[in-house]
Amino acid sequence: MITIKDVAELAGVSKATVSRALNNSGYVSPETKKKIDEIIEKYHYLPSASAVNLSKQETTTIGVVVPEIGNLFYADIVQGITRKADELDLSLVLFDTGNNMEREEKAIRVLQQQRVKGIILGPSIDYAESKRGKKLLKQLTDMHLPIVIIDRDFEQMPWDAVIYENYQSSYRAAQELYRAGNRTAAMIAGDMNLKIGRDRLDGFRKGAQDCGLELKEEDIFYGNFSMEDSYQLAKKLLTREELPDALYTCNNATTLGFLKAAKEVKRKAGVDIALIGNDRIDIVDILGMNISWIYRDTYNMGYTAMQLLQERFEHPDKPRSLCMIPYQVELNGSEKKKK
Amino acid sequence: MITIKDVAELAGVSKATVSRALNNSGYVSPETKKKIDEIIEKYHYLPSASAVNLSKQETTTIGVVVPEIGNLFYADIVQGITRKADELDLSLVLFDTGNNMEREEKAIRVLQQQRVKGIILGPSIDYAESKRGKKLLKQLTDMHLPIVIIDRDFEQMPWDAVIYENYQSSYRAAQELYRAGNRTAAMIAGDMNLKIGRDRLDGFRKGAQDCGLELKEEDIFYGNFSMEDSYQLAKKLLTREELPDALYTCNNATTLGFLKAAKEVKRKAGVDIALIGNDRIDIVDILGMNISWIYRDTYNMGYTAMQLLQERFEHPDKPRSLCMIPYQVELNGSEKKKK
DNA sequence: TTGAAAGCGCTAACAT
DNA sequence: ATGTTAGCGCTTTCAA
Numbered sequence: 080m081i082t083i084k085d086v087a088e089l090a091g092v093s094k095a096t097v098s099r100a101l102n103n104s105g106y107v108s109p110e111t112k113k114k115i116d117e118i119i120e121k122y123h124y125l126p127s128a129s130a131v132n133l134s135k136q137e138t139t140t141i142g143v144v145v146p147e148i149g150n151l152f153y154a155d156i157v158q159g160i161t162r163k164a165d166e167l168d169l170s171l172v173l174f175d176t177g178n179n180m181e182r183e184e185k186a187i188r189v190l191q192q193q194r195v196k197g198i199i200l201g202p203s204i205d206y207a208e209s210k211r212g213k214k215l216l217k218q219l220t221d222m223h224l225p226i227v228i229i230d231r232d233f234e235q236m237p238w239d240a241v242i243y244e245n246y247q248s249s250y251r252a253a254q255e256l257y258r259a260g261n262r263t264a265a266m267i268a269g270d271m272n273l274k275i276g277r278d279r280l281d282g283f284r285k286g287a288q289d290c291g292l293e294l295k296e297e298d299i300f301y302g303n304f305s306m307e308d309s310y311q312l313a314k315k316l317l318t319r320e321e322l323p324d325a326l327y328t329c330n331n332a333t334t335l336g337f338l339k340a341a342k343e344v345k346r347k348a349g350v351d352i353a354l355i356g357n358d359r360i361d362i363v364d365i366l367g368m369n370i371s372w373i374y375r376d377t378y379n380m381g382y383t384a385m386q387l388l389q390e391r392f393e394h395p396d397k398p399r400s401l402c403m404i405p406y407q408v409e410l411n412g413s414e415k416k417k418k
Numbered sequence: 419m420i421t422i423k424d425v426a427e428l429a430g431v432s433k434a435t436v437s438r439a440l441n442n443s444g445y446v447s448p449e450t451k452k453k454i455d456e457i458i459e460k461y462h463y464l465p466s467a468s469a470v471n472l473s474k475q476e477t478t479t480i481g482v483v484v485p486e487i488g489n490l491f492y493a494d495i496v497q498g499i500t501r502k503a504d505e506l507d508l509s510l511v512l513f514d515t516g517n518n519m520e521r522e523e524k525a526i527r528v529l530q531q532q533r534v535k536g537i538i539l540g541p542s543i544d545y546a547e548s549k550r551g552k553k554l555l556k557q558l559t560d561m562h563l564p565i566v567i568i569d570r571d572f573e574q575m576p577w578d579a580v581i582y583e584n585y586q587s588s589y590r591a592a593q594e595l596y597r598a599g600n601r602t603a604a605m606i607a608g609d610m611n612l613k614i615g616r617d618r619l620d621g622f623r624k625g626a627q628d629c630g631l632e633l634k635e636e637d638i639f640y641g642n643f644s645m646e647d648s649y650q651l652a653k654k655l656l657t658r659e660e661l662p663d664a665l666y667t668c669n670n671a672t673t674l675g676f677l678k679a680a681k682e683v684k685r686k687a688g689v690d691i692a693l694i695g696n697d698r699i700d701i702v703d704i705l706g707m708n709i710s711w712i713y714r715d716t717y718n719m720g721y722t723a724m725q726l727l728q729e730r731f732e733h734p735d736k737p738r739s740l741c742m743i744p745y746q747v748e749l750n751g752s753e754k755k756k757k
Numbered sequence: 758t759t760g761a762a763a764g765c766g767c768t769a770a771c772a773t
Numbered sequence: 774a775t776g777t778t779a780g781c782g783c784t785t786t787c788a789a
Contacts, residue, residue, distance in 0.1 A: 080533075082782055093760045098784060105785090106758050123560065128531045129477070130782035132468040133765050140511070149497030149717065151490055158488030161514035165521065170528055172479070173512040175500035182504065189509055192467045194419075221462065378488065421766055432776045437768060444769090445774050469766035472781050760789080765782105772777075 081122050089118045101126065132194065141388065142190035144174040144183065145201040145229075152331065152377055153201060156229060159381025160199060167389055169196070178203040180211050187218060197225035197388045199381075205273060207233035225391040227384045232274065232401065239387045241380055241402040245275050246282035248406035252327055252373055253286030253294075255408055261324035262291075265298035267312050267337065269329045276304070279329045298323055302333060309336025317344040373406045380404050420461050428457045440465065471533065479509040480727065481529035484540040484568075485517045491670065491716055492540060495568060498720025499538060506728055508535070517542040519550050526557060536564035536727045538720075544612065546572035564730040566723045571613065571740065578726045580719055580741040584617035587745035591666055591712055592625030592633075594747055600663035601630075604637035606651050606676065608668045615643070618668045637662055641672060648675025656683040712745045719743050 083101075087094045092111055099105040100115045107115075118124070132138045143160055145153040157173070164171055172193060174186035183203055190198060200219075206212035219226060220237060228240040256264060266283055269276035280299070287294040300312040309328070313336055316326070328334045383402050390397070422440075426433045431450055438444040439454045446454075457463070471477045482499060484492040496512070503510055511532060513525035522542055529537060539558075545551035558565060559576060567579040595603060605622055608615035619638070626633040639651040648667070652675055655665070667673045722741050729736070 083784095084782075094783075095761080095785080096759060099759090102784085108758060111758085125527065125531045127472070127533055127782055129468040129471040129533065130765090131784080133466070133472055133767085133781090134783040134785085136765065138468070143512075147497070148487075148500060149490075149494045151488075151493065154490065154493030154496075155488045157493075157512075158486070158514060161487060161512065162516075165514075165524075170532070171512050173482075173496075173500065173510050175497060175504075177501075185504075188464065192464045193509070194466055194468065423766075433767075434769085434777080435775055438775085441768085447774060450774085466766055469781090470768080472765090472783085473767045473769085475781065758789105761787090763784105763786085765784085768779105768781085770777105770779090773775085 080127075081124050083124075083126065086115065086118050086122070086124050089122070090115045138194050138196055139168065140170040140172055140193065140195050141385075142172050142174070142186070142193070142195040142198040143200075144176060144186045144190070144198070146176050146178045146203040148173065148175045152375075155377035156201070156381035156384070159378040159383070160385045161381075162378075163382045163385035163389070167385070169385075176203055180204065180215070184215055184218070187215065187222075191222055195224070197227070197392065198222075199227045199229060199384050199388060201229045202231050205231065205233050207235060208272075225388055225395070227388045227391070229380060229384050230275075237399065239391060239400050239402070241384045241387060241404060243275075243375055243380075244403040244405045245278035247403075248373065248408075249279045249282030249327070250286035250289075251408065252406070253283050253292050254290050256325045256327070257287075257290045257292040263293040263295075263298075263323040264325040264327060265300070265316055265323040266294065266327040267300045267302055267309050267316075267329060267333050269302060269304040269333065271301065273304075276329070283327050292325075302329075302336075304330050304332055306332040306336040306339070309333040310339050311336075313337040313340035314344060317341060373408050375406055376404060419466075420463050422463075422465065425454065425457050425461070425463050428461070429454045477533050477535055478507065479511055479532065479534050480724075481511050481513070481525070481532070481534040481537040482539075483513040483515060483522065483525045483529070483537065485515050485542040487512065487514045491714075494716035495540070495720035495723070498717040498722070499724045500720075501717075502721045502724035502728070506724070508724075515542055519543065519554070523554055523557070526554065526561075530561055534563070536566070536731065537561075538566045538568060538723050538727060540568045541570050544570065544572050546574060564727055564734070566727045566730070568719060568723050569614075576738065578730060578739050578741070580723045580726060580743060582614070582714055582719075583742040583744045584614050585621035586742070587712070587747075588618045588621030588666070589625035589628075590747065591745070592622050592631050593629050595664045595666070596626075596629040596631040602632040602634075602637075602662040603664040603666060604639070604655055604662040605633065605666040606639045606641055606648050606655075606668060606672050608641060608643040608672065610640065612643075615668070622666050631664075641668075641675075643669050643671055645671040645675040645678070648672040649678050650675075652676040652679035653683060656680060712747050715743060715746055 083094050083097050087097045090097065090111070092115070096107055096111060097115055099107045100112050141164065143157060145157065147153055148157060161171060172190065172195060174182070174189070176183040176186060180203065204212055206216040226238040228236065228238050230242055232240050232242045253264070264287060266280065268280040271277055271280070284294060286292070300316060302308040302312050309332060316322075317340055326337070328337055383404065387400060387402060422433050422436050426436045429436065429450070431454070435446055435450060436454055438446045439451050480503065482496060484496065486492055487496060500510060511529065511534060513521070513528070515522040515525060519542065526537075543551055545555040565577040567575065567577050569581055571579050571581050592603070603626060605619065607619040610616055610619070623633055625631070639655060641647040641651050648671060655661075656679055665676070667676055722743065726739060726741060
């Protein structure tokens with residue numbers, strides 16, 4: 080591998096001059112610049128990132144750690160991140176923690192060794208709610224690094240974050256369902272131990288209440304965001320005598336669980352479904368149900384996260400910003416529904 | 419940021435000793451080792467990757483470049499890669515080219531600067547079939563780096579690769595459909611300019627021929643792997659008087675296009691469908707069609723790719739290996755079909 | 758406009 | 774068992 084020293088010798092100048100030519104820093108005469116460029120071109124010289132990093136004491140890479148890159152939710156986010164990162168000429172070091180705290184800790188450690196410029200982090204758990212989480216939180220703060228959190232917001236969090244507007248959007252979902260002609264609703268809710276779980280339920284409940292959409296307590300099914308669990312709950316719901324006009328699921332997995340149950344029970348009519356997810360619009364469409372799709376623009380989330388990070392690089396002392404991404408709502412077919 | 423020098427001073431030893439303690443290389447007495455460890459622990463010292471890389475003249479990161487990480491196909495692959503990489507304590511630098519050759523070239527350039535240990539590459543085009551591709555191919559060979567190609571295999575390719583067993587698996591698909599009771603079939607094929615397109619058609623055709631499954635030329639619909647295109651073709655197929663017993667689509671997008679058409683035409687019965695894809699099993703299941711699912715184990719593909727790369731690190735001179743991943747076949751409900 | 762030299766944080770002979 | 778020293782490839786004063 081050819082080095083700056085080789086280039087310098089070949090061009091008959093010093094390393095310093097080559098460096099200046101490379102970075103357009105300081106003066107270098109047009110002729111020598113030209114000669115250097117030729118050598119570089121000819122030998123395909125590319126400076127070693129490690130050497131540059133070490134010398135400049137800063138890198139141009141940022142760390143990305145997510146719970147599960149094979150999950151379309153995160154894959155889309157990462158896609159958004161890559162896009163903006165590319166615009167800013169930053170490289171990404173990616174870690175997949177598999178929702179495992181040990182791997183999450185290891186990832187942070189490695190990123191620290193790499194001396195990354197910043198981190199975009201999708202935490203696998205709520206750091207504020209376990210000793211292990213708090214430890215990691217401290218580890219992160221001790222790095223004194225720009226950090227952007229995605230999809231989570233917990234008490235005392237010191238960093239920028241981009242999260243979904245869970246409460247407001249769920250509130251709106253209820254209103255929209257009512258507006259479309261529905262009068263009674265059910266919900267398969269998520270884990271009440273998680274803020275996102277509470278926010279989505281609270282928002283939907285308040286929204287329903289404010290517009291007169293009936294949401295009885297016994298029509299709220301408490302799940303844990305998992306497909307299996309939601310499947311069971313949906314089966315319970317669907318085998319009842321009376322079905323509500325509308326159903327609000329609370330995430331991708333819940334949606335899938337419901338669809339599975341719907342297939343088994345073969346009771347497709349009579350329910351408007353407000354599903355939440357970031358995919359599969361095209362597919363669920365064929366169910367023949369009236370589906371109101373509420374989807375999360377995950378790509379945008381990633382792009383925004385990278386953008387926040389960049390702003391933080393430029394203004395290290397600006398106040399913390401929380402970026403709320405609203406759900407997009409599509410009321411397919413619901414308009415036709417009448418009670 | 420605390421350095422090895424600081425640690426050495428705090429422990430009252432030389433940098434060399436700290437280095438030895440750090441890497442378990444050479445001798446270092448238990449007492450000094452202990453003292454050093456304490457300092458490290460206390461001050462959270464972590465060696466700078468750049469410095470280590472520069473000194474050792476080698477890194478522990480590998481480059482991953484894919485056309486579109488937001489595509490579940492690649493997301494899954496990357497998931498598999500991260501898993502194996504984690505086991506091997508390697509970091510990943512990820513690039514998303516967006517099927518853009520310029521970005522692909524840039525990615526390679528950056529990876530070269532980073533002096534990555536190896537590259538796993540999902541090419542956006544067939545390098546052997548354009549001047550631009552050939553240029554990149556040369557750029558890559560000039561790096562003299564272990565490289566593993568995923569999902570493509572072209573003439574004269576000098577690297578290890580992990581690809582789908584398109585021909586064989588398509589062959590088997592035909593056989594399985596016959597075995598399940600089908601006697602006539604149609605296929606929505608992909609782009610004949612691409613090897614994967616040809617392989618899938620050729621394999622299916624030969625398989626059908628060998629077992630007696632009828633596949634008339636007019637029942638082969640030539641598409642281009644896109645959803646929109648497949649949708650149009652599927653509509654043509656579905657509006658015919660006579661439907662074949664079975665249909666073989668050739669990729670995810672084709673499947674979606676077909677499903678969309680099926681919904682519109684509302685002619686769900688009468689077709690056994692052998693779909694190919696790596697997702698949505700759960701969803702299409704609810705269509706009420708008899709669906710034979712042929713899916714690609716993408717996670718496994720990524721894992722294998724990383725494994726191949728590792729083997730290449732260990733045995734730089736072993737002959738090139740082409741790893742064929744077979745499709746998984748699930749014949750749901752097809753068994754009940756009778757002619 | 759250019760070069761010499763020191764230094765970034767670490768490793769790896771070589772001495773002791 | 775430990776220290777000294779040179780060097781990895783680059784940047785950046787400081788001189789010239």
